[in-house]
Amino acid sequence: MVKIAVYGYGNVGKAAIEAINAAPDLELAGVVSRSLEKGALGEIPIVRNIDELKGVQVAVLCIPSRQVPDVAEELLLKGISTVDCYDIHSQVYDLFTRLDAAAKKGGSVAVTSVGFDPGIDSAIRGLFEAAAPKGLTYTDFGPGLSMGHSVAVRAIPGVKDARSITIPVGSGLHRRMVYVELEEGADFNTVATQIKADPYFVHDETHVIQVDDVESITDVGHGVTITRKGASGSAHNQRFRFEMSIDNPAMTAQMMVSVARAAVKQAPGAYTMLHLPIIDLLYGSQEELIRRLV
Amino acid sequence: MVKIAVYGYGNVGKAAIEAINAAPDLELAGVVSRSLEKGALGEIPIVRNIDELKGVQVAVLCIPSRQVPDVAEELLLKGISTVDCYDIHSQVYDLFTRLDAAAKKGGSVAVTSVGFDPGIDSAIRGLFEAAAPKGLTYTDFGPGLSMGHSVAVRAIPGVKDARSITIPVGSGLHRRMVYVELEEGADFNTVATQIKADPYFVHDETHVIQVDDVESITDVGHGVTITRKGASGSAHNQRFRFEMSIDNPAMTAQMMVSVARAAVKQAPGAYTMLHLPIIDLLYGSQEELIRRLV
Numbered sequence: 139m140v141k142i143a144v145y146g147y148g149n150v151g152k153a154a155i156e157a158i159n160a161a162p163d164l165e166l167a168g169v170v171s172r173s174l175e176k177g178a179l180g181e182i183p184i185v186r187n188i189d190e191l192k193g194v195q196v197a198v199l200c201i202p203s204r205q206v207p208d209v210a211e212e213l214l215l216k217g218i219s220t221v222d223c224y225d226i227h228s229q230v231y232d233l234f235t236r237l238d239a240a241a242k243k244g245g246s247v248a249v250t251s252v253g254f255d256p257g258i259d260s261a262i263r264g265l266f267e268a269a270a271p272k273g274l275t276y277t278d279f280g281p282g283l284s285m286g287h288s289v290a291v292r293a294i295p296g297v298k299d300a301r302s303i304t305i306p307v308g309s310g311l312h313r314r315m316v317y318v319e320l321e322e323g324a325d326f327n328t329v330a331t332q333i334k335a336d337p338y339f340v341h342d343e344t345h346v347i348q349v350d351d352v353e354s355i356t357d358v359g360h361g362v363t364i365t366r367k368g369a370s371g372s373a374h375n376q377r378f379r380f381e382m383s384i385d386n387p388a389m390t391a392q393m394m395v396s397v398a399r400a401a402v403k404q405a406p407g408a409y410t411m412l413h414l415p416i417i418d419l420l421y422g423s424q425e426e427l428i429r430r431l432v
Numbered sequence: 433m434v435k436i437a438v439y440g441y442g443n444v445g446k447a448a449i450e451a452i453n454a455a456p457d458l459e460l461a462g463v464v465s466r467s468l469e470k471g472a473l474g475e476i477p478i479v480r481n482i483d484e485l486k487g488v489q490v491a492v493l494c495i496p497s498r499q500v501p502d503v504a505e506e507l508l509l510k511g512i513s514t515v516d517c518y519d520i521h522s523q524v525y526d527l528f529t530r531l532d533a534a535a536k537k538g539g540s541v542a543v544t545s546v547g548f549d550p551g552i553d554s555a556i557r558g559l560f561e562a563a564a565p566k567g568l569t570y571t572d573f574g575p576g577l578s579m580g581h582s583v584a585v586r587a588i589p590g591v592k593d594a595r596s597i598t599i600p601v602g603s604g605l606h607r608r609m610v611y612v613e614l615e616e617g618a619d620f621n622t623v624a625t626q627i628k629a630d631p632y633f634v635h636d637e638t639h640v641i642q643v644d645d646v647e648s649i650t651d652v653g654h655g656v657t658i659t660r661k662g663a664s665g666s667a668h669n670q671r672f673r674f675e676m677s678i679d680n681p682a683m684t685a686q687m688m689v690s691v692a693r694a695a696v697k698q699a700p701g702a703y704t705m706l707h708l709p710i711i712d713l714l715y716g717s718q719e720e721l722i723r724r725l726v
Contacts, residue, residue: 156665160565231722251726258563260726264710267725268690269552269676269683271454271715371450371689373682379675382563388667389563395665396562410726412711416558417704421565428525431561432545432554432704 139165142398143194143218145209147171149358150223151200153391155182163421164399167191194218196247196398200391206250207233214240214248219401221394223253225286230256230410238408247401248408253390254382255279259362261411262380266366270376273368278306282360282386284314290338291316296324299352306363307343314344319352360386396420433459436692437488437512439503441465443652444517445494447685449476457715458693461485488512490692494685500544501527508534508542513695515688517547519580524550524704532702541695542702547684548676549573553658555705556674560660564670567662572600576654576680578608584632585610590618593646600657601637608638613646654680690714 142164144154151169158166168183168191176184185191197213199206199222210220214237224233230251237248251257255277263275280303287302298319305313316333320326330346333339349355361383370376382389397411400418420427436458438448445463452460462477462485470478479485491507493500493516504514508531518527524545531542545551549571557569574597581596592613599607610627614620624640627633643649658674676683691705694712714721 153665153667156667160663160665227726230726231719234722256726258559261559261710263725264714264721265552265555268710268713269678269687271686271690369454370679370682370686371447371454373447373450373679373686376679376683377675377677379673381671381673381675383671384563385664385667385670388664389670392565392664392667393563396565410711410722412721412726413709415707415709416555416562417706419562420558425525427558427706428528428704431557432521432524432550432706 139163140399140402141165141167141193141195142395143167143170143188143191143197144200145170145188145197146200147174148200149387150391150394153385153388154198154200154395155179156388157392157395161395161399161421164395167194170197188213188218196221196401198391198394198398199223200394207236210237210248210250211240214246215244217244217246219247219249219398221249221252221397221401223257223390223394224251225253225256227256234408234410241408242406245406247404247406249397249401249410249414250408251410252394252397254360254384254386254393255362257390257393257411258382259364259380261416262364263366264412266364266368266378266380269378270366270368270370273366273376275364275366275368276308276310278308278310278363278365279312280304280306280361283356283358287314287316287338290336291318291333294329294332294336296321296329301352301356304360312342314339314342316344316346317349317352317355318346319349358386360384433457434693434696435459435461435487435489436689437461437464437482437485437491438494439464439482439491440494441468442494443681444685444688447679447682448492448494448689449473450682451686451689455689455693455715458689461488464491482507482512490515490695492685492688492692493517494688501530504531504542504544505534508540509538511538511540513541513543513692515543515546515691515695517551517684517688518545519547519550521550528702528704535702536700539700541698541700543691543695543704543708544702545704546688546691548654548678548680548687549656551684551687551705552676553656553674555710556658557660558706560658560662560672560674563672564660564662564664567660567670569658569660569662570602570604572602572604572657572659573606574598574600574655577650577652581608581610581632584630585612585627588623588626588630590615590623595646595650598654606636608633608636610638610640611643611646611649612640613643652680654678 291300396419585594
């Protein structure tokens with residue numbers, strides 16, 4: 139049994155607990171949360187500090203991306219392996235090198251940027267490129283809720299709550315449908331203009347719609363289509379397509395938990411979805427997995 | 433530069449040469465062929481025995497599946513790593529264990545069952561299962577030419593030449609459209625009855641069509657759709673889909689050549705597509721690949 143602690147108790151943390159409980163070879167050591175009251179999850183231990191839990195091998199970090207670097211580094215130096223869903227694409231490599239150093243020092247394993255995208259999408263893009271090294275890959279997200287864009291809108295003055303929905307328009311371009319609930323007295327046109335000028339939205343076709351109750355339109359489903367058209371050797375027009383339609387926090391949490399299983403099998407250092415043997419993510423004997431999946 | 437020998441000069445062997453020549457970090461050491469005349473490929477060395485080539489690190493085996501076990505084992509014991517496209521699914525695990533022993537003895541690496549299916553499809557099935565461990569995966573092949581089924585038909589008395597086309601009917605079931613060119617004097621109905629009773633066809637809806645010239649309908653394109661509907665933790669109805677439409681020998685050869693690059697980075701032993709880190713298949717520095725693909 140691999141002993142796993144879940145860090146954070148938002149949508150992803152809750153789903154990680156479900157994924158661990160559904161796996162025959164994984165054991166939930168407890169939940170690390172600053173806000174959750176003790177006893178709130180029945181017999182599952184809730185702690186403020188991971189040191190209160192015994193024998194944790196892997197911590198699954200279901201926390202905001204910005205908190206990941208410091209939290210992961212501290213755990214890795216303690217010898218506890220980590221899996222995170224860090225999703226700031228432009229910073230992944232810097233985080234990877236930082237966690238690699240910490241993991242090698244602590245004799246632990248860091249797997250970073252696991253989940254949807256980066257995550258399963260990263261592995262798919264890599265496989266497609268191995269099959270057709272020359273060509274173009276497009277990643278088209280949606281339709282679905284973008285957490286990052288929603289957070290950006292909520293930071294704009296006059297916005298009480300918001301959800302930004304990503305609509306794929308093809309070739310890696312996206313339309314943003316932004317549903318806002320306004321503070322009393324806020325001016326819709328002023329808010330809409332600010333949203334459209336925000337760096338998160340300025341390059342995309344963006345529509346802002348006022349609603350009375352953002353909660354009533356909330357659905358955490360999401361999707362993606364990845365297409366590659368390329369050449370294998372001298373054979374052109376090779377076509378590859380991946381589509382996924384999912385409960386996003388549940389898929390993200392499940393992939394992190396599958397990766398936690400793989401983490402304990404790797405040598406100390408940092409990894410991404412591109413670095414892990416797929417077989418290590420799966421439950422079962424090597425013989426059974428080869429016979430069934432290869 | 434990784435020095436690679438290509439074994440065999442059929443459709444897959446020819447495409448492997450193209451894939452090696454298109455890669456900046458791979459070098460073609462020569463072609464091992466029993467039938468090809470020396471000088472037939474210009475400056476590319478053609479040899480009867482791989483010992484005539486110097487410094488070969490990996491042999492890409494573009495030969496019939498039944499020849500793979502003996503040829504691969506001999507090379508592995510000599511310390512030459514191998515990549516094969518062995519496709520008899522029911523025997524993959526036995527071959528894996530046999531090659532694992534030989535590779536460990538020879539200090540070499542065997543990667544078995546690389547290409548289309550087994551191959552990229554095996555990796556996709558594994559990834560889908562990591563994202564949604566409970567559920568059903570269907571692999572639907574086609575439309576496209578099945579080499580194995582065509583060979584089976586050609587073995588039937590009265591058949592001069594044949595092509596068996598696989599048509600997907602969903603849920604992992606397939607229709608077989610068999611185009612036959614008959615020997616003079618052969619009776620069509622007798623041949624058709626024998627084809628339908630053959631173990632390759634007896635479980636599938638099979639149609640036999642007589643044609644004058646099988647060569648004129650030949651197209652080596654193929655395709656597949658892999659779908660999984662499953663549960664991530666307690667979230668059901670998670671949907672995953674992979675589609676590919678390709679020149680089959682070219683994709684198979686390209687994947688074998690990408691895997692040859694990975695082979696030299698692994699510890700001695702046997703591997704499948706489920707065992708290799710995807711990043712090892714790709715050309716480029718770790719930093720560039722992480723920044724671009726993760």
